[in-house]
Amino acid sequence: VDQLGRVEYLARANNLEVDSMSIPGIILEGNSNGIGEWSTKLLKPDTEKIITTPVDFQVSGKPKQIRDFLVQLEEMDRLTTIKSVNLIKETGSTKGTEKIKASGQVNFYILNNAK
Numbered sequence: 001v002d003q004l005g006r007v008e009y010l011a012r013a014n015n016l017e018v019d020s021m022s023i024p025g026i027i028l029e030g031n032s033n034g035i036g037e038w039s040t041k042l043l044k045p046d047t048e049k050i051i052t053t054p055v056d057f058q059v060s061g062k063p064k065q066i067r068d069f070l071v072q073l074e075e076m077d078r079l080t081t082i083k084s085v086n087l088i089k090e091t092g093s094t095k096g097t098e099k100i101k102a103s104g105q106v107n108f109y110i111l112n113n114a115k
Contacts, residue, residue: 003108004023010076013072014061014066016065017060022055023054023055050112053107053108053110054106057106058101059101060102061100063100070085070102079109082104082105083104083106
């Protein structure tokens with residue numbers, strides 16, 4: 001999925017270690033109605049025809065690299081918002097070699113023009 005690739009690209013461009021990335025749910029286009037447990041995981045347009053696609057991420061690196069990554073997420077050429085971020089200093093880090101683990105979620109907003 002394009003959104004996941006964009007987040008991973010930004011992480012790698014900032015020399016971050018990518019621990020994990022995922023997109024919860026399934027994107028469904030059209031007006032199909034799901035049946036069964038899987039249907040609760042569908043990403044559907046809201047009343048304004050907007051599909052919100054969350055991307056969960058967990059990366060680690062130096063504080064400046066993490067900061068640059070988060071700024072670039074917000075300044076992406078797509079409408080995005082950072083929903084949550086949790087920063088944890090990795091144990092064993094010493095001054096000058098500090099490493100931070102950042103985990104969180106960024107939401108992408110896509111207009112669904114399907115009729």
